[in-house]
Amino acid sequence: MSSYEARFKVWRGDVQGGGLEDFEVEVNDGEVVLDIIHRLQATQAPDLAVRWNCKAGKCGSCSAEINGRPRLMCMTRMSVFGRDETVTVTPLRTFPVIRDLVTDVGFNYTKARQVPAFVPPEGLGPGEYRMMQEDVDRSQEFRKCIECFLCQDTCHVVRDHEENKQAFAGPRFLMRVAELDMHPLDAAEESGLDRKRTAQDEHGLGYCNITKCCTEVCPEGIRITDNALIPLKERAVDRKYDPLVWLGNKIRRRPASSG
Ligand code: SF4
Ligand code: SF4
Ligand code: FES
Numbered sequence: 334m335s336s337y338e339a340r341f342k343v344w345r346g347d348v349q350g351g352g353l354e355d356f357e358v359e360v361n362d363g364e365v366v367l368d369i370i371h372r373l374q375a376t377q378a379p380d381l382a383v384r385w386n387c388k389a390g391k392c393g394s395c396s397a398e399i400n401g402r403p404r405l406m407c408m409t410r411m412s413v414f415g416r417d418e419t420v421t422v423t424p425l426r427t428f429p430v431i432r433d434l435v436t437d438v439g440f441n442y443t444k445a446r447q448v449p450a451f452v453p454p455e456g457l458g459p460g461e462y463r464m465m466q467e468d469v470d471r472s473q474e475f476r477k478c479i480e481c482f483l484c485q486d487t488c489h490v491v492r493d494h495e496e497n498k499q500a501f502a503g504p505r506f507l508m509r510v511a512e513l514d515m516h517p518l519d520a521a522e523e524s525g526l527d528r529k530r531t532a533q534d535e536h537g538l539g540y541c542n543i544t545k546c547c548t549e550v551c552p553e554g555i556r557i558t559d560n561a562l563i564p565l566k567e568r569a570v571d572r573k574y575d576p577l578v579w580l581g582n583k584i585r586r587r588p589a590s591s592g
Pocket of ligand 1: 487488489490503504540541542543544545546547548558562
């Protein structure tokens with residue numbers, strides 16, 4: 334086994350402010366960035382705050398920015414960096430810092446609560462649902478999400494624009510709306526909930542200009558833009574310009590406007 338001393342810069346601080354701190358730290362074959370952060374805690378910075386749970390790319394809690402790129406610390410091998418390269422680790426930029434590498438990701442939980450849940454079809458009990466395999470596959474892709482929020486961190490709509498957070502759910506939750514809207518058994522419309530309209534009016538679908546940055550950082554390889562956001566945009570537009578829908582809306586609106 335070979336080892337070497339790596340140069341690290343790690344952001345230390347809290348809500349009041351902070352800055353990058355320099356470290357020289359041992360790295361061994363096969364290690365990932367999270368191993369190095371743990372070694373720093375064990376040897377040089379016992380109070381360094383970091384959030385992690387599984388060290389297997391499955392819990393989504395060790396998200397950070399490594400050399401400026403949003404990544405999971407436990408899935409980023411040290412071997413992707415040159416031995417004389419300085420590795421910089423900073424907290425997710427889009428969310429408020431609590432301390433060191435730990436941020437407050439509560440924004441995402443607020444947005445999650447704003448997406449109405451699956452509406453079960455009437456007259457069918459669990460176990461009686463039948464779906465085409467391709468519909469199952471579509472949902473399965475979205476359900477690989479580990480809620481690391483790297484896509485939310487990356488999206489330029491909120492990354493540098495705090496003011497957009499109110500109106501924009503972000504790629505992870507627009508993907509959830511898309512999943513439910515494309516779900517063949519979701520009975521939202523029958524219950525009066527128009528998911529396409531809420532995607533536009535309440536979750537800010539129009540802010541997304543399909544740059545695909547969210548897709549590029551997803552550690553699960555979910556094709557967020559191609560398979561969720563673009564189809565949702567197309568469905569929302571189809572609905573808006575479908576003459577039957579237009580007529581239906583007009584007829585439905587008439588009694589209210591005339592009364
Ligand atoms: S594709 Fe849309 S949601 Fe994804 S990063 Fe770009 S603007 Fe944000
Ligand atoms: S969609 Fe991908 S990047 Fe976004 S929260 Fe889920 S796993 Fe993370
Ligand atoms: S520690 Fe769970 S994803 Fe990294």
